Amino acid sequence: MTEVSATDLVVLKDVNKHFGALHVLQDIDLTIARGEVVVVIGPSGSGKSTLCRAINRLETIDSGHITIDDKPLPAEGKELARLRADVGMVFQSFNLFAHRTVLENVTLGQIKVRKTDKKAAEEKARTLLDRVGVGNQADKYPAQLSGGQQQRVAIARALAMDPKVMLFDEPTSALDPEMINEVLEVMQQLARDGMTMIVVTHEMGFARSAANRVVFMADGRIVEQATPDQFFSNPRSDRAKDFLSKILHH
């Protein structure tokens, strides 16, 4: 019944989740192929964050199955921790470790989780920080950086674990407008390099230029999936038309 193709990396099957009486995820079926970039879009409160968080089990689900690289999500403990190391997550509010320097933010996971030795971890961290354009900030503390710089460090921190897939939950929503592009550029480069990405964002430009597919969610359901061109120029569902007319108007 479930045919799993060798290229499928993240598979959600019949996933349901409630917050009390609220049915936040309703019969979600979603398959993400290796190297694919999927943008998740939809009105506030439609369950996009919950979907992201369910994929690395920051939220538990009530029913259904989630597999990553053909392995079902483990329940708790060491197994789950190991899986999470393979799934990078970038948050809207950055969540850099406030008591650690930028460099330490990027080495900590490598050293404590991957058991990389300190020197190799620092070397890799510096390469990654250079790649996201904040190499000269390595010894500062997160609070000394601008929002855009912090978010790029957060991306480097996630990349340092060599994740199989990266989740982005509105990575630019907390940023001042002039800083949005520096973060989107890093993400675009990542997409070009072949990273598998699930990105919750309302940035059309990014969706059009980097995404293979747009998933539109409303009220806990996936209402429509299409290529970015199809979705933005010719949405099929009324919910999507309504939503697009609202966000395209400003």
Add this chain to the structure above:
Amino acid sequence: MNVLLDNFALFREGFLGTVELTALSGAIALVLGVVIAAFRVSPVPPLRYFGAAWVTLLRNTPLTLLFFIAVLVLPRLGMNTWSFFQLAVLALSCYTSAFICEAVRSGINTVSLGQAEAARSLGMTFTQTLRLIILPQATRTVLPPIGSLLIALAKNSAIAGGFSVFELFSVQKTLSEQGYNIFLIFLWVAIAYLIITFFISAVFRFLETRLAVAR
């Protein structure tokens, strides 16, 4: 005659008794308090229940009653090789650990949830998240209340004097039986306690300023 100089050896013995009781019980209470706080925020329900029961039981029992249990009941339940001093340390450290646990837990709650989520998404285990990310950030808020709790511990240790442990407060009993002026005895005992509590305050003020510099 001078109470202090005539009985300096006795005062010194009492002073050291109080210092030993306080230092040992304080160290054990700190470790125990942090461990129980970890239990209370752990994802494992039995550990959470244990932590909650520990705090409720110890925080709501009068310390004197705990001393009675430690000194009179526990030896009958098999702990008959323990000295009065050891039993007193047990009572004091368990009692204080319940308060330290709650101070640490409130400190943990001041660290934003996002910090723990970021740590967990990197693949850190619960213990790593707590040890490397949460507790270091909670330390600054937790230091002042813990300082107060250790000062309270130093004063609470006087109860041990009533249970055959020689410490500062027992000095008073011995000397007043010898007919010294009771006010003078109390004055010197009080000064000795002040030395200990001022020392604890100073240590914690030092730690606070050091942490403030290191951000």
